[in-house]
Structures are given as C-alpha cells and as structure tokens.
Amino acid sequence: MHIELDRLTVAAPETESRALLQNLSVQLNSGEITLLLGCTGSGKTTLLQTIGGLKPPSAGSITLNGEPFWQHGKVPQSILLQMGLVFQFPEQQLFARSIRREFSYSLRPYRLSDEQKKSQMIEALGQWDPPSGQDKLEQRFHLDRSPFALSGGERRRLGLALGTATKPEWLLLDEPSAGLEAQSVLLLLDMLEQHRHAGKGAVVATHDLDTFLPIADRVLLLQEGTLIGDLTPRELHSRPELLEQAAIGLPPSMRLAQQFRAANIYLATALTPEEMAANIIQSKLVTSDKLHQRMQHSSEVPGTSHVNQHEPANVENSIEVKAVPQPQDLYSSMDPRLKWMLYILLVTAAMLQHHWLGLSLTLVPVVLALSALPRQTLAGCVKLMKPLLLFFIISTALSGTTLAAEGGNLRFGFSLLQAEATLLNVYRLFIVTLASLWFSLTTPYGSMVEGLNWVLGIGKKIRLPVASFALAVSLIFRFIPMIWSEWQRFSLIVRARGKAALKPNTVRIRDLGPMVIPLLMSLFQRAEEMTIAMEMRKVRENSLLGVRSTLLSWSKRDTVICVIGLIIFALFILIR
Numbered sequence: 367m368h369i370e371l372d373r374l375t376v377a378a379p380e381t382e383s384r385a386l387l388q389n390l391s392v393q394l395n396s397g398e399i400t401l402l403l404g405c406t407g408s409g410k411t412t413l414l415q416t417i418g419g420l421k422p423p424s425a426g427s428i429t430l431n432g433e434p435f436w437q438h439g440k441v442p443q444s445i446l447l448q449m450g451l452v453f454q455f456p457e458q459q460l461f462a463r464s465i466r467r468e469f470s471y472s473l474r475p476y477r478l479s480d481e482q483k484k485s486q487m488i489e490a491l492g493q494w495d496p497p498s499g500q501d502k503l504e505q506r507f508h509l510d511r512s513p514f515a516l517s518g519g520e521r522r523r524l525g526l527a528l529g530t531a532t533k534p535e536w537l538l539l540d541e542p543s544a545g546l547e548a549q550s551v552l553l554l555l556d557m558l559e560q561h562r563h564a565g566k567g568a569v570v571a572t573h574d575l576d577t578f579l580p581i582a583d584r585v586l587l588l589q590e591g592t593l594i595g596d597l598t599p600r601e602l603h604s605r606p607e608l609l610e611q612a613a614i615g616l617p618p619s620m621r622l623a624q625q626f627r628a629a630n631i632y633l634a635t636a637l638t639p640e641e642m643a644a645n646i647i648q649s650k651l652v653t654s655d656k657l658h659q660r661m662q663h664s665s666e667v668p669g670t671s672h673v674n675q676h677e678p679a680n681v682e683n684s685i686e687v688k689a690v691p692q693p694q695d696l697y698s699s700m701d702p703r704l705k706w707m708l709y710i711l712l713v714t715a716a717m718l719q720h721h722w723l724g725l726s727l728t729l730v731p732v733v734l735a736l737s738a739l740p741r742q743t744l745a746g747c748v749k750l751m752k753p754l755l756l757f758f759i760i761s762t763a764l765s766g767t768t769l770a771a772e773g774g775n776l777r778f779g780f781s782l783l784q785a786e787a788t789l790l791n792v793y794r795l796f797i798v799t800l801a802s803l804w805f806s807l808t809t810p811y812g813s814m815v816e817g818l819n820w821v822l823g824i825g826k827k828i829r830l831p832v833a834s835f836a837l838a839v840s841l842i843f844r845f846i847p848m849i850w851s852e853w854q855r856f857s858l859i860v861r862a863r864g865k866a867a868l869k870p871n872t873v874r875i876r877d878l879g880p881m882v883i884p885l886l887m888s889l890f891q892r893a894e895e896m897t898i899a900m901e902m903r904k905v906r907e908n909s910l911l912g913v914r915s916t917l918l919s920w921s922k923r924d925t926v927i928c929v930i931g932l933i934i935f936a937l938f939i940l941i942r
C-alpha cells in the first residue's frame with residue numbers, strides 16, 4: 367500500500383496565486399513511520415491535510431494504490447475511511463456533548479456492529495487512559511464527561527484515542543507530542559510501533575525530533591512548501607547542516623554529538639539516549655578525565671565546541687528559497703473608516719428605496735464588491751446565504767398565504783399582492799446582509815473597531831454614549847466571520863472524522879444538529895469576551911475614542927472612492 371504524490375501543488379484557499387505546497391513528488395509506504403520536518407509555516411499541516419483528503423491539490427495528483435484521491439471534486443469514502451487524521455489543535459476536532467458521543471461519531475462511518483464499536487472504544491480508552499485498578503468508567507475519560515471539560519493535554523490524548531479507535535490504515539498525526547507529559551509520549555510511541563508492526567503507515571508532522579527520530583523510518587524535510595530532503599534518521603544525523611539550513615535547528619541529541627565532535631571525540635551515530643550512552647562507554651578515546659579536560663578546554667575557546675543553533679546557515683550550502691509572490695489584497699489597503707462609510711451609505715440607500723428597481727440598483731455595487739473576493743470565499747458566502755434564502759422564501763410564502771372558507775371547507779391560496787410588501791423587505795434584508803458580509807470579510811476586526819471608534823469620536827465630542835455602541839456593533843460584525851470559521855472547522859470534522867465524501871467547506875444536513883452546540887458555545891465565549899472588553903473599555907474609553915490609530919491611514923485613492931460613493935448615494939436618494 368502506498369500514497370503517491372506527483373508534482374503536487376496546493377494553493378492558499380483565499381489567495382490562489384500563493385502556493386502552500388509546490389511541485390511535491392514523493393511516495394509514502396505502509397509499514398513505515400514517516401516524519402515531516404520543517405520550520406513553522408513550512409507546510410507540514412498543509413501536507414498532512416492533503417494526505418488526509420481535506421485539501422484539494424491545485425496541480426499535480428495524489429493517489430492511494432493508484433486510485434486518485436480527488437474524483438469530481440470529492441474524495442471517495444473508501445479512501446477517507448483509511449485515513450486517521452489527528453489535528454494539530456485538539457479543540458479543532460472535538461465538538462460533541464460527551465466523550466461517548468465523540469467516539470460514536472468517529473466510529474459511525476465504519477458501520478460496525480455494536481459489539482465491535484464497544485470493543486474498539488474500550489481498546490482505545492485502555493490505551494490512552496490506562497485503568498488504575500478502578501472501574502474504567504471512573505477514569506479521566508468518563509464517557510459522559512464533556513470533552514470541553516478536559517485539560518489541554520487530556521484533549522490531545524482524547525484526540526489521539528479517537529484517531530486510533532477507528533484503526534485506520536494511515537495515521538496522520540500533527541504535532542502529536544505537543545502538550546503531552548513524558549508518560550503519554552511513551553504511550554504514543556508504543557501505539558506508533560504497534561501500528562507499524564501491523565504493516566500500516568504513519569505520517570507524523572513534528573518539531574519534536576528527539577522523540578520521533580529514534581522510531582522513524584524516514585524523514586521528509588520541508589521548506590517553504592518545497593520538499594528539500596528525503597532521508598533516513600541516521601542519514602539526517604550525519605548531515606545536521608540540513609536541519610540548520612531548513613531553519614529547524616538541532617535537537618539536543620544532535621547538539622550533544624556536535625559538542626563531542628568539536629572536542630575531537632567521534633562517536634557512532636546514536637538515535638536514542640541509550641545508544642549514545644553505549645557509544646560513549648565503548649569509545650576508547652573517552653576516559654572520564656580526558657572528556658572532562660576536553661570539555662573544559664572547548665568551553666573556554668570560543669567557537670570550538672559551542673554550537674549556536676541559531677547561527678545563520680552556511681551561504682554556500684544554503685538552499686535556494688523561491689520568493690513566494692504576495693498578491694496585494696484589493697481591500698486591505700482601504701481605510702476602515704472608508705469601508706464603514708460606504709457600508710452605511712449603501713445600507714441607508716437600500717433602506718430608503720420604495721421600489722424594486724431602486725432596490726435592485728443598490729444590489730449592483732454590492733455584487734461588484736463581492737465579485738472581487740477570491741473564488742473560495744465567494745463559494746463560502748453562497749453556502750452561508752443558502753439557509754438565509756430558504757428563510758426568505760418561507761417567510762414570503764407565509765405572508766402571501768390566503769385562507770378562505772368555501773362551502774364549509776377551508777381553502778389555502780397564495781396572493782402575490784399580499785406577499786409583495788414582505789418580499790420587498792426580505793429583498794432589502796438580503797442586500798443588507800450581502801453588504802455586511804462583504805464588510806466583515808474584508809475588514810480585520812481590529813481595523814473595524816478602530817474605524818468605528820474614530821467616526822464615533824465625533825459623537826463623543828457632543829457627549830453621546832458611543833463607546834459601548836461601537837463595541838457592540840463591531841462584535842455583531844465579528845459574529846459573521848466567526849460563524850464562517852466555525853462552519854469551516856465543522857466541515858473539516860465532517861470530512862476527517864465523519865469520513866463524508868463532500869466537497870471542501872460543505873456539511874451534511876444530518877451534521878447540522880451537532881454543529882449547533884459548538885456554535886452556541888463559541889457565541890457564548892464571544893459574549894464573555896465582549897463583557898470583558900466592555901469592562902476594559904470603560905477604563906480606556908476616554909483615551910480611545912477619536913484617537914488616530916496606526917490601523918487608520920486615509921489615502922488619496924480613499925478620497926476618490928469616498929467622493930464616488932457619495933455621488934452614487936445622492937443618485938440613490940434621487941431615484942427612491
């Protein structure tokens with residue numbers, strides 16, 4: 367069994383001209399533990415999610431035993447069922463009300479018998495929450511306990527337990543040792559060994575070289591989304607400069623070996639502390655006195671033994687890094703005050719229209735503004751708008767419903783005339799929602815608050831209570847992207863754990879139920895943050911409102927857009 371990546375490129379979802387992975391060709395084999403190494407942002411998570419069937423390639427291909435992952439925009443369930451992805455942040459993958467439900471959700475796609483499900487769940491619990499002589503259900507992972515009541519490390523362990531409970535062919539682990547104590551790390555290594563022993567494959571993205579190098583079969587080095595090395599752990603030990611060049615730096619074991627070399631003590635490659643100790647003991651060069659002398663000497667002579675892992679890489683050996691083009695975001699350079707102004711003018715114009723034509727004309731600038739957003743974001747907007755459109759259709763249908771008694775019978779009918787007023791208002795609401803969506807998607811939260819504060823600073827001068835209003839309005843706008851990011855997160859869960867063959871950023875109807883709770887929890891969390899922020903704002907309100915912030919910078923172009931906006935607004939007022 368193997369996974370083959372052939373000249374694979376993955377583009378950033380929102381700026382497609384930016385490649386997160388570039389022209390990557392590699393074959394991953396069953397029965398091997400493959401490590402993905404790279405500095406932060408080098409593309410490890412992206413690669414892992416691509417192998418997990420969550421990110422579609424923009425070029426090249428990925429296949430499992432010759433079968434393409436992506437078929438008609440989706441990954442078939444037969445492939446997803448073989449992948450066990452454990453996310454980098456455990457809270458990204460948990461959502462259910464109880465640990466029992468988390469397990470049920472992960473195991474459901476495998477269509478196992480109740481007995482089998484129970485046995486796999488107990489096995490995973492036994493592995494990740496070993497019994498301490500008590501009843502299993504009294505353990506840390508009490509099945510009725512909420513996963514959100516667990517500590518960070520416990521959540522990580524639960525994530526691993528959920529990932530392994532399904533017994534996948536491929537384990538894809540993202541930073542699995544982060545936040546785990548040494549005892550849990552041993553459990554993790556043991557689990558990986560068993561997985562390999564069963565002839566299955568594992569890919570582990572990690573910064574924790576000392577933990578995983580000893581058990582790995584192979585190491586892939588990533589830099590800026592490009593594969594710059596494919597070698598065994600022993601080869602990597604003999605070429606530590608590769609780690610320096612990839613800006614990863616040396617782990618303590620390799621620094622120790624380097625210290626020995628600097629003191630002219632050459633030891634055979636050692637991957638584990640035990641191997642290192644044995645090598646030192648065996649080395650005829652090393653007597654405790656001699657070693658002591660050499661180490662002392664080398665620490666006195668600068669540059670002989672001290673290895674600075676942050677030293678810049680040797681220029682001759684350094685790997686050429688391709689500059690990734692950063693496309694200018696059309697909206698990011700606009701002053702947030704201008705965006706607020708355009709938004710308020712547009713909403714006011716839409717509110718003032720009495721006729722269909724005028725209202726439809728206010729839709730034109732909104733559609734034009736939205737059309738400049740990246741395709742993926744637009745696809746997301748369409749998905750968000752679908753339930754809203756459904757709500758509009760239902761409310762219009764209800765408002766136009768007529769009821770008449772004819773010959774003792776009740777007859778339902780529909781009157782367009784009766785529904786027209788509702789339809790017009792619903793249409794207005796639709797345009798305002800689209801405008802709000804554009805505003806919230808193109809304006810970072812901080813800029814939004816600063817822009818509004820500045821405008822409302824004028825209100826403050828005439829003693830209006832504007833601080834709380836500014837914060838409340840900004841937070842309402844914050845909810846829109848938050849719902850979107852929660853949607854994206856859930857889509858990942860549905861595909862990674864629910865094994866649903868769906869297009870990216872899609873959710874099945876049956877998954878909407880469980881989604882409500884995490885969404886509400888996020889909303890409550892935001893509400894709490896809002897309360898804290900308001901408390902803080904009371905202290906700082908005098909200093910913030912009306913103050914020019916670094917996030918605000920009005921350009922000549924903004925003035926031109928502002929004047930055009932005002933002219934269009936005046937025209938809308940004239941035609942209303």
Ligand SMILES: Nc1ncnc2c1ncn2[C@@H]1O[C@H](COP(=O)(O)OP(=O)(O)OP(=O)(O)O)[C@@H](O)[C@H]1O
Binds near residue numbers: 378411
């Ligand atoms: N949705 C996205 N849109 C744009 N850029 C993204 C997106 N997701 C990730 N990136 C960028 O892609 C690059 C690779 O990210 P990735 O998360 O794969 O890195 P990583 O190697 O896993 O990093 P770390 O070790 O810090 O987890 C980063 O520069 C990141 O900013």
